[in-house]
Amino acid sequence: MKFVIFMIPGLAFIAAASWLIYLSIVKCFSIQALSGKLIVAVVLFSIIFGFFVMSAISRAYESPLIKYLYLIFAVLVGVTIFAFFASVIGWIVIGLAKLSGISATPHIVMIIMMILAIIFSGYNIWNAYNLKVTDINVPIRNLPDYWKGKTIVQISDVHLGNVHGVAFLNKIVDMANAQKPDIIAITGDLFDGMDGDLAPFIGPLNRLKANDGIFYISGNHELYLGLDKALAVINQTKIRFIDNKIVDDNGLQIIGIGYGQDMVAQDIRKIITSNPDYNASMPSVLLYHIPLPSQIEVAKEMGIGLYLAGHTHVGQMFPFDFITHIVYKGYDYGIHREGDFTEYTSSGAGTWGPPMRSGNTPEIVVVHLQ
Numbered sequence: 001m002k003f004v005i006f007m008i009p010g011l012a013f014i015a016a017a018s019w020l021i022y023l024s025i026v027k028c029f030s031i032q033a034l035s036g037k038l039i040v041a042v043v044l045f046s047i048i049f050g051f052f053v054m055s056a057i058s059r060a061y062e063s064p065l066i067k068y069l070y071l072i073f074a075v076l077v078g079v080t081i082f083a084f085f086a087s088v089i090g091w092i093v094i095g096l097a098k099l100s101g102i103s104a105t106p107h108i109v110m111i112i113m114m115i116l117a118i119i120f121s122g123y124n125i126w127n128a129y130n131l132k133v134t135d136i137n138v139p140i141r142n143l144p145d146y147w148k149g150k151t152i153v154q155i156s157d158v159h160l161g162n163v164h165g166v167a168f169l170n171k172i173v174d175m176a177n178a179q180k181p182d183i184i185a186i187t188g189d190l191f192d193g194m195d196g197d198l199a200p201f202i203g204p205l206n207r208l209k210a211n212d213g214i215f216y217i218s219g220n221h222e223l224y225l226g227l228d229k230a231l232a233v234i235n236q237t238k239i240r241f242i243d244n245k246i247v248d249d250n251g252l253q254i255i256g257i258g259y260g261q262d263m264v265a266q267d268i269r270k271i272i273t274s275n276p277d278y279n280a281s282m283p284s285v286l287l288y289h290i291p292l293p294s295q296i297e298v299a300k301e302m303g304i305g306l307y308l309a310g311h312t313h314v315g316q317m318f319p320f321d322f323i324t325h326i327v328y329k330g331y332d333y334g335i336h337r338e339g340d341f342t343e344y345t346s347s348g349a350g351t352w353g354p355p356m357r358s359g360n361t362p363e364i365v366v367v368h369l370q
Helices: 002-028 034-058 064-100 106-128 166-178 199-206 220-225 227-234 268-273 293-301 320-327
Strands: 132-138 151-155 183-187 214-217 245-249 252-257 284-288 306-309 334-338 341-345 363-369
Touching: 002 034, 002 064, 002 106, 034 064, 064 106, 132 341, 151 166, 166 199, 166 363, 183 284, 183 306, 199 227, 214 252, 214 284, 220 227, 252 268, 268 293, 293 341, 306 363
Parallel strands: 132 363, 151 183, 183 214, 252 284, 284 306, 306 341
Antiparallel strands: 151 363, 245 252, 334 341
16 A cells, blocks of 8 residues: 555656647647547556556566566656656747747657657666766764774665666675775665565675675665565675664764654654664764655754765656755755764665666765765
8 A cells, every 4th residue: 555655646647747748649640530549548548557557566476577567667657757848848849939930840849859758768778777986075073093984885775676686786786895895884775665586686685795784774665565575685694684773883883764664754863862772972874764854953963973865866867856856955965064964865776667867877875984
């Protein structure tokens, strides 16, 4: 039910986008016959229905065919989104041309816009797999000498499942290990939320190497999957699950906050201060999946040195980055400093739904402690 509720807003947008695309095709190509209109409607409806059905089926069954079908429909959904914006731009071009007295054949304009939408979709797919390493320097007050000059590699939002499989995970593991990290912090949504055989991920996850520990907290997609299923994999690795736990790692306090089974924001002050292992005088790194402005303020007040988050994907696809920027009040991506406090929101390594990214690049983050 939580997964269905999560899907509804996105599917509603895709339905509205498909309706405009339908009107654009019918109008610009002067399709009068009912059969022609039905063909266009069925094709567009099939994309929405197919993605929803394959999302549901893939949560219950595991097979290569289901994975391929899910991937195909996920790509088609992405193309539909860009086709929608192409249609909007196309109508604007047609309207401006008409006002200016310039001859612009509607169906030619729409053909050009749809071709551009397909090309742009192809670029987005390439970009989604073009991971980069982002380096940031973070000074932390009272940092023990042991930690000065050491590194934390943050991995977030990998979304392992139907789209991002073992090969993708191996690429991330190789990139992370190449940084020779002292700590690896996995800040949620390691899994995509689809049921199936997750055992193949155990081997690659066991290849992660960090001198002082690998720590993992849950994101919302672990709850769609079922946290017990995620932990069935994690418990067979060297990764430490630290939802609502605190670890003293050689004088650096690693605080993990879980997403929360009730799917609402956690009260991090209450969770942290009620933990008997909490030491307010120690330098602390907080791992919490969501960059909630209210909880970021709490972390500042509590003297947390570093807050690592993910979740937003920076909107993943244009123009949704504008939405995440508004919702998270500018904390949707990048580094934010205030005095002794630093917050970093990763764009994430993987994707959800369409395997596409525009306006941002997937990343793993290397934090150099100072």
